Amino acid sequence: MVLAREEFMKLLCDAIRGLAASSILAGLATFGVVGLAQASDNKIALIPGGPHPYFAPWEQAAADAKKDFGIAAVDFKVPQEWKLNLQTELVESLAAQGYTAFGIFPGDAVGINSTMTELKDSSIPSAALAGCAQDPTDAAFCLGTDVYNSAYLGTKELIKAMGGKGAIVHLAGLLVDPNTTLRVKAVETAVGETNGEVTLLQTVADTDAQEAADQKINALLAAQKDEIGGMIATGYIPSVVASKSLRTLGDKRIKFIGIDDDPIVLEAIKDGFVAGTMAQNPYGQGYIGAYVLDLLAGGGCTIKEDATWIETPQTKRFIDSGTLVINADNLTTYKDDLKKVTTDIQSSFKDKYLTCK
């Protein structure tokens, strides 16, 4: 408690100092005493579909991109709720305030397109980050997890952990999310490749709210835990809830592959209740997204039409932001691996996907 108060006071002092310093600088700048050198005067907004812990690394990514690439502003702005109208209102309001490029997670893959078209008509580039907008779209590109591949690789990993045979359950996210359909197909394909050695016992969906997930996953375990050899979660919330449920049950026989790196999942991997989790790269999506949007907004670069894009059912201009399996072996080093993936994509992006003057 004492520590927390000290931390709070320190933060408060830092904030006052920062405020004072920025006020002085702003004042000096107004009178032309100092000019802050920026490589770019673009203002970029990174906008998730709504509040969700998955996007938390975007805030740091925005701050790092601003510093590393000398961009005037890279801001992480979150709509109040997961509603298309709130997201588009936020985008329009920021565009009116002078933001020059947008990295958007399309909560509604089709619905966001009209806003992206409006932006393009105003010469403001936008990109789909972490998830894709459905073609035809005016998003410059889509940088995200190849959800099909991630679910496919995750299922393969699960089958390996189960010794190549048994029955599995798929814990899926929102059914209205088109990515869920892709994930369902990917799991079915991986299961189909085992020639009947592995069977898909059940798909439990709409587990994206904590309490619903808790009820459904525990009911599933209660009903069929002896028949289940493995489980794969392809949504953030079911991944967390299933990790906790397996720990509560004390069951290390059922193999489980989750998604993302929530602390509850990582702790369960450490203690042997979870076999692994499919890491996504939200930091990289925000960081690289801001970098590329800055290049596009400056007018110096345009998208290379004939680049080697990955084609997905949603879009013809997809770039995989990286997927890797986190398990007990790389639990402490996976962040370095993801950082390397981010650096590799960022450093080669200009040559691979852009035409610059």
Place this chain on the structure above:
Amino acid sequence: MNSLLRRFLMVEWSGILAAIILGSALLAWLSPAFLTEFNIYVMLRSFCVALLVGFAQMVTLAVGQMNISVGALGGLVAVLAGGMMEKLGVPMILAIPAAIAIGALCGLLNGVLTERTGINGFIITLATASAFTGINLGITQSIPFYNMPPGLVAFGSDRFFAFPYLMIAPIIATILLGLFLSRTVPGRHLLAVGGNPHAAELSGISRGRITILAHTLSGTLAACAAILAVAQLGSAQPTIGSDWLLLSFAAPIIGGAALTGGHVSVLGTTLAVILIALIENGMVLAKVDPYWVQFVLGALILAAVWLNRWRAVKTGTD
């Protein structure tokens, strides 16, 4: 025998009880896992939070009001409790009563605003719901508080055979609420104001005070539900309460509460929550196609309501 059956059917919640018995028998026949100790524990555990959520709405319905902020208030209390325990190191024994008191204060705010402004409680709680959610997101930035005291987490997951310890709280709440509404003066006033506000005022009951009392009670119950949800999930998630609204109305209304106020049933609401938990559990056990789960859930709830209505018409208690 016939008269015994008739007397049973005269009871307003007998239709729901019949649906529960029929549903349980069907599920036990369809899935042998239904009657296992762990499955009963899972159902009882999911019933705990839902029951308090149902009660939180029921007490406002009793006075002919609505509390749209039930879930948002619960979410706010959950993150405040979590924040107090994780970030400020407040001991659980102080943090939980403090969080419940905050819930009661939020309810009091709803009641005072409704009463003093004369604006319908629906509009007031719609607005405060947005405000509570905003504070929740402002505090957490949608990142949960993970490090809850082990005692609280154990309370949320430990059990005695099929009996979850979590259930102690809703059992106490049910008894107290039942006694409050049937045996105390303010409890009777609550129903009197809901039944006929004008007559209640002529009898010397302060309508304003009773409305404020109903909202404060609603906030307190929603806060208790939030604490149970934190214990159950093992972390203070900002999404707690996000899907409570529909359930909060469904449970008391299926249980026989009048939307216009004046009539609620603690036992009816309890049975309605059991029925909803049973149906949700049954969906998973019966391996219903995930794309049809919502439809089947809605259809079964409608069927249960219809069964109770049919009973009421047949017995002349309509």
